[in-house]
Each structure stands twice: as C-alpha cells, then as structure tokens.
Amino acid sequence: MYITQNQGCAEADTVIKSIFQSRGFKRFYPPRFDDYSLYSQNSSFFSGESIASFASPDGRLLALKPDITLSVANAIPDGGALKLYYNDEVCRLSLDGGEFQSVRQIGMEIIGGPDPFADAELVDVAAECLSELGGGWALDICHIGFVHALLGGLNLSDEVSRQVLAALHTKSPHKIPPILDNVGLQPHLGGLMEELSLLSGNLPDALPKAAALARCEGAKAAVRELEYLSFALGDTARRVNLDFSVIGDVDYYNGIILKGYVAGVPQAVLSGGRYDRLMERLGKTQRAAGFAISLSLLEERGMISGTSAVDALCVYEAGCNPSSLLAWQQAMRHAGKSAALCRQGEVWCQGRELWRADKNGITKEAE
Amino acid sequence: MLTVALPKGRLGDKAYDLFEKAGLGTPDFFDSGRKLISKSDKAGISFILVKPWDVPIYVERGVADIGVAGRDTILESAADVYELADLGIGRCRMAVAGPEGHYLPQGQTLRVATKYTAIAKSYYSEKRRPVQLIKLNGSVELAPLLGLSDLIVDIVETGGTLRENGLCILEEILPVSARLIANKAGFKFKEAQIMQIAQMLTREAQK
Numbered sequence: 001m002y003i004t005q006n007q008g009c010a011e012a013d014t015v016i017k018s019i020f021q022s023r024g025f026k027r028f029y030p031p032r033f034d035d036y037s038l039y040s041q042n043s044s045f046f047s048g049e050s051i052a053s054f055a056s057p058d059g060r061l062l063a064l065k066p067d068i069t070l071s072v073a074n075a076i077p078d079g080g081a082l083k084l085y086y087n088d089e090v091c092r093l094s095l096d097g098g099e100f101q102s103v104r105q106i107g108m109e110i111i112g113g114p115d116p117f118a119d120a121e122l123v124d125v126a127a128e129c130l131s132e133l134g135g136g137w138a139l140d141i142c143h144i145g146f147v148h149a150l151l152g153g154l155n156l157s158d159e160v161s162r163q164v165l166a167a168l169h170t171k172s173p174h175k176i177p178p179i180l181d182n183v184g185l186q187p188h189l190g191g192l193m194e195e196l197s198l199l200s201g202n203l204p205d206a207l208p209k210a211a212a213l214a215r216c217e218g219a220k221a222a223v224r225e226l227e228y229l230s231f232a233l234g235d236t237a238r239r240v241n242l243d244f245s246v247i248g249d250v251d252y253y254n255g256i257i258l259k260g261y262v263a264g265v266p267q268a269v270l271s272g273g274r275y276d277r278l279m280e281r282l283g284k285t286q287r288a289a290g291f292a293i294s295l296s297l298l299e300e301r302g303m304i305s306g307t308s309a310v311d312a313l314c315v316y317e318a319g320c321n322p323s324s325l326l327a328w329q330q331a332m333r334h335a336g337k338s339a340a341l342c343r344q345g346e347v348w349c350q351g352r353e354l355w356r357a358d359k360n361g362i363t364k365e366a367e
Numbered sequence: 368m369l370t371v372a373l374p375k376g377r378l379g380d381k382a383y384d385l386f387e388k389a390g391l392g393t394p395d396f397f398d399s400g401r402k403l404i405s406k407s408d409k410a411g412i413s414f415i416l417v418k419p420w421d422v423p424i425y426v427e428r429g430v431a432d433i434g435v436a437g438r439d440t441i442l443e444s445a446a447d448v449y450e451l452a453d454l455g456i457g458r459c460r461m462a463v464a465g466p467e468g469h470y471l472p473q474g475q476t477l478r479v480a481t482k483y484t485a486i487a488k489s490y491y492s493e494k495r496r497p498v499q500l501i502k503l504n505g506s507v508e509l510a511p512l513l514g515l516s517d518l519i520v521d522i523v524e525t526g527g528t529l530r531e532n533g534l535c536i537l538e539e540i541l542p543v544s545a546r547l548i549a550n551k552a553g554f555k556f557k558e559a560q561i562m563q564i565a566q567m568l569t570r571e572a573q574k
Contacts, residue, residue: 138555171449171549200558245449245551261552266429267447268552 011309012298013087015132016106020085023125025108028084030071036061038074045070045252045278052091052100064091064100069252069275069290072109078284081112087295104299107272107292111279114287116225119256119274120232122289126258126270127236129293136263139270140243141203143226144253146210147244149218150192154185164193171245173197196244203230206242225255252278258291262298269297311337313351317344320357328355328362369412369560372426372434374419378457378545382435383414385454388574389567411560423448423548432553433561438543439522443485449549451565455572457545461486463538464529465511465518480510481520490520490540508532 036053045067052064065071068088076082085108094101108125110118123141130137147168151161160183167175173194180193192213199209207227214220230237246259253273260270272291279288312332316325325341332339340349354365371386373379386392393407393414406413417425422436423446434448437457441450461483480501481487491498501516508528510516519534522543529535547568549561 136556140555171451171554174453175450241555261555263556266427266550266552 012133012293013104013106013295016129016293017085017087019125019128019132020108023083023121025083025085028072028076028082028086028109030065030068030086030088031075032065033062034065034071034074036063038070039063039066042070042252042278042281045275045281050093050100066090066092068105068107068292069109070278072290073275073278073282073284073288076111076284079286081286083110084108102296104295105292106295107290109288109290111286111288116228117232118287118289119225120229122272122291123229123240123256123258124233124236126260126272126291127233127239130260130262130270131239133262133269133298138241138261139239140241140246140259140261141226141229141256142242142244142246143222143256144247144273145225145255146214146219146222147196147247149216149222150196150213152218153216156183156185165247168193168197168244169247171197200241200243203233203237203240203242210242222255229256255289260291260293265297267294267297269294309350309352310340311351312339312353312355313342313347313349314339314355314357314362315342315344315347316357317359319359320362321359324362325357328357368406368408369433369557369564370431371412371414372417372422372431372436373414374422374436374440375416376419378419378437379416379435381456382454382545385456385568385571386412386414388571389564391564391567420444426548426550429550429553431550432557433547433549433564435545436548437522437545438541439483439486441546441548442541443483445485446548447551449551449554450546451549451561452547452569452572454545454547454568457543459522459524459543460536461520461540461543462523462536463490463518463520463540464508464523464534465537466533467535469518469537477518478516479518479520480507480516482507483520486540487520508534 036051039051051066053061056062068086068090072086085106087106089102089104091100092103093099110122112118127139130139147165151164160179163179164176167179176193176197196213199206201209203226207223207230210226211223214223226242233240246257248257252275254277255274257273258270259268262269270291270293272289274289276287279286314325314328329339329341340351342348355362356365373382383396391410391412393405393410393412395402396405396414403416404413415425415431419437420440422434423441423444425431426434426448427446435454439461441448477496477498478501479487479498480503482503482505484500484502487498487500501510503510507519507521510519511534512532518537520540523529523536526536547565554561
C-alpha cells in the first residue's frame with residue numbers, strides 16, 4: 001500500500017527532460033514575469049483569456065505568464081539558432097473559468113533559419129515523449145496552411161471562415177453544408193470540406209487522401225511539406241495521425257500543428273506547432289516551432305506521483321532506536337538508493353521498498 | 368466498455384430509443400425510475416443518466432466517452448468536445464421573445480432574461496447592442512410579464528407557451544436539435560467504435 005500505482009514509472013518530467021537533454025537541447029529559464037503588454041497586444045496568439053497581472057514597484061503592469069511560448073519568443077535574442085527546453089509554470093483560468101491556477105508545463109522550441117527537417121525533429125521528439133509516458137498514446141498533426149489555402153481562394157468573410165474552421169475543429173461535417181449554402185458555395189466545394197473534417201489516418205495512409213483534396217497550389221505545397229515530414233520520420237510516421245480537427249482557435253501557428261494524447265487523460269496533454277508569424281510579429285528574424293506538455297494534467301491523473309517516490313521507505317514506530325534510523329538511511333544512500341523516513345501514521349511519500357522499524361530493529365517487508 | 372451520457376427526461380428517452388433500435392440497448396434501462404447507470408456487457412455499452420445541462424461536462428471531462436446533448440446546452444457550456452452528428456431529435460429554436468409589438472428606443476439598454484447567458488451575450492455582442500442580462504433558471508416567460516425584463520432569450524418549440532402568455536418570437540437566433548458529442552481524447556483510442564455508433568444512430572434518426 002506504500003507503493004504508487006505507477007511503480008516503475010519514473011516522474012514524467014524527469015523522463016521528458018532526459019529526452020530533451022539527450023538530444024542536445026539546452027535548458028532555458030523564461031522570465032518569471034513579463035510586461036502585461038506582451039500578452040495584451042498578442043492576445044490572438046493564445047486563447048486570449050484573462051491574464052493575472054499586478055503592478056511592479058516602479059508602476060509597470062506585469063503579468064504572470066499565461067503562455068510560455070510567447071514569453072520564450074520574446075526573451076530570446078534575435079538571430080542565431082537555438083534548440084531549447086523549459087520546465088516552468090503558466091497562470092491560467094481553470095476549466096470552469098472561475099479561478100486562476102498554476103499549470104506546470106515542460107516543452108521545447110526549435111528556433112533558427114528555414115529548415116523543413118526542424119518539423120520532423122519536433123514531431124519525432126513529441127512521439128518519443130508520449131511513448132515514454134507509458135500506456136496508449138496518440139499524436140495528431142495537421143497543416144493549417146492546407147486549410148487556409150483551400151479557404152483563402154474563396155474570398156470568404158472572416159465570420160464564414162471562422163464557422164468552417166470551427167466545424168473542422170469539432171469534426172462536424174453536418175454543419176458545413178448550411179454554412180456554405182448561405183454563401184452559395186456548397187455546389188463548388190461539394191463534399192470537400194466534409195471529407196476534410198472526417199479525414200483521419202496515419203501519415204503514409206492519409207496523405208494521398210489529403211493530396212486528392214488539394215485543389216490549389218497553397219494546399220499542394222502544404223501536402224509536400226507533410227510528405228517530406230512523413231518520409232523523414234520513417235517508421236514513426238505510422239504512429240502519427242493526420243487529423244484536421246487539431247486546428248485550434250489560436251492564431252500563432254502557420255504550419256504544422258500537433259496535439260498529443262495519453263490513455264486515461266481526457267484532454268490533450270501535448271500541444272504545439274510552427275509559429276513563424278509570432279516570431280515575425282515580435283520582430284525576430286528566426287523561424288520557430290515547439291510544443292508543451294502539461295505536467296499538471298498528468299499529475300491530476302496520477303501519472304506523476306504527487307509526492308516523490310523513493311527507492312526505500314522506512315516507517316518507524318515510537319520506541320525504535322533513533323540512531324539506527326539514520327544509520328539505515330545513510331546505508332541506503334551509500335548504496336545509491338534514495339531513502340525516506342516516515343513516522344507510523346504520517347507517511348508522506350511512497351517507496352519501492354518498504355522497511356519497518358520498531359524496538360526490535362529494522363526489517364524489510366517482503367515484496 | 369463505452370460510456371454514454373444521456374440527458375434525463377424526454378430527450379434522453381428519445382435518444383435511448385435510437386440506441387435501442389441500433390441494437391445498443393441495455394436490458395434494465397427503463398426498469399427503475401431512480402437508476403442512473405444502466406449497462407450491457409454484451410453490447411459493451413453503459414448509459415449514465417445526468418441532468419441535461421451536465422451532459423457536455425461529463426463528456427468533456429472524459430467520464431463519458433460520448434453523449435447526447437442539445438445544441439443549446441453544448442453552446443452554453445462551451446464544452447470542448449467533438450460534435451459528430453445531428454441526430455435530428457428534440458428540434459426547437461433559440462429565439463428572442465417578448466410582448467407583441469415590443470419597441471425599445473435605440474440607445475436604451477435592453478434588459479434580457481435568460482437561462483442562456485453565454486448564447487445571449489454572444490448574440491447581442493455580434494449585433495453590437497448593449498444589453499443587461501438577467502440570469503434565470505426557469506419560467507423565463509414570467510420575466511417580461513412582471514417587468515423584470517424587456518425580452519427573453521429561450522428555446523421555443525411550438526410557441527404555445529409564449530402565445531398563452533401574450534408573448535411572441537421577435538427574432539430567431541439559431542436552430543436547436545440533439546447532437547452526438549464525444550470526448551476528444553477518448554475518441555483517439557475508440558474512434559472506430561464511436562464512428563460506427565455515430566453512423567448507426569444517424570441511420571436510425573433518418574428513418
């Protein structure tokens with residue numbers, strides 16, 4: 001009963017961090033606070049929800065970050081290439097919109113010149129992170145340029161485009177005919193957008209279907225990018241799904257968009273994509289792509305133990321020899337194990353080995 | 368086992384009827400009025416009966432894999448779910464209603480009573496009409512009769528209740544019907560099963 005349900009599953013952030021580090025990504029520490037104007041002036045680049053703010057002693061209005069990518073993109077120097085990761089917190093409204101809450105995220109950004117391989121590396125790292133979290137996982141991608149190209153040539157109003165994108169986002173093919181009927185486009189686009197809303201499958205299988213729907217050069221160019229991506233990923237491409245419902249309601253992605261899921265968590269735990277337009281808006285010359293994983297979501301679902309799991313846990317009763325407790329702990333640590341001591345009735349962590357200490361000594365419990 | 372959230376009441380009964388006709392019924396669904404969970408291991412399906420307003424929440428949070436909810440409750444809750452099919456049952460309209468011949472001078476703030484504050488706010492925001500929204504939980508038609516509000520935003524079926532109280536539809540906002548919704552993450556792992564059910568229900572609804 002002292003062993004976590006996820007015995008053998010290391011802390012998710014440790015696992016993900018080691019993936020980033022083993023690929024040469026450098027740790028980046030985003031600023032704790034940003035100028036409020038960074039977010040208020042770029043609200044279309046994130047969900048634009050309320051921002052927690054406060055006044056600094058010198059009278060500036062500062063914000064608790066609601067978005068790390070904006071903060072990173074703003075903080076990094078212009079020019080040059082970077083592959084970085086972060087492990088930080090954002091401050092967002094809760095799902096019911098009632099309170100601000102701190103959300104832990106770990107993520108990575110690839111920043112540099114134009115390089116189609118960067119998307120492939122991004123997707124490959126995302127797939128590895130999801131896979132290493134254990135259990136079932138799914139990674140969806142799409143290319144927002146494909147959809148924008150199809151819609152762009154039709155001179156639709158912003159409102160009609162928004163409605164079509166919303167229908168794609170919710171996999172609602174039944175909504176599309178009435179939207180297009182209202183603007184007299186249903187005969188032209190026929191079942192095109194409905195097919196797009198239902199298109200789903202791993203990259204090698206789904207890309208020919210997407211190619212068949214690419215009726216303009218912009219869409220064909222997006223398909224070529226995805227084909228390059230699929231080729232570069234090799235076998236991993238069969239684990240990545242093409243799915244246009246991952247189109248979100250944020251403006252900062254201009255190329256591929258990713259959403260990752262793990263079994264047992266009812267929301268996407270991974271979210272990201274290419275955000276060159278955001279970089280341009282911030283006056284940076286580099287291009288960029290990245291993703292973030294919500295550690296808070298994983299923690300809620302018990303995929304990160306709320307308290308640390310140690311190698312050896314000793315639960316001691318009143319009356320046991322106190323010097324033997326510290327000696328036991330020292331011996332465990334010399335053996336390379338992490339070891340915690342908890343008083344009977346006040347166990348605050350979990351351990352892979354369970355020891356008990358009483359007046360008769362310290363004994364290890366059978367596994 | 369696929370878990371389905373159905374709304375208690377008439378809409379839930381109609382929705383269950385579609386499931387049953389599609390061969391996905393459970394043996395004890397109607398056995399006891401108080402039973403909230405009904406399942407069939409053979410069909411691999413479990414129904415949970417919840418308040419209509421709560422269906423999108425149960426689905427969004429993954430407690431239910433899929434659910435049947437009115438378009439009005441989906442929009443009002445802003446739940447982040449897939450809306451896979453229009454089942455065509457529970458048809459009605461979301462409308463602005465008020466006393467016949469109602470007139471309010473431009474520039475004066477409208478007082479609008481409604482259960483659907485998010486939908487009403489969005490509607491009047493698009494019209495750039497300033498309104499004061501008054502949140503009510505039921506019998507919304509009373510509000511303009513007693514001077515609590517000028518107008519109401521509510522769902523309307525036949526319009527009979529409005530007429531009986533001297534009210535009429537002034538503007539139609541959107542058509543409403545029951546939709547099949549799915550948890551986005553759960554969909555990734557049960558796509559084939561969920562899409563098959565969506566197609567079966569759509570076929571039954573079209574008969």
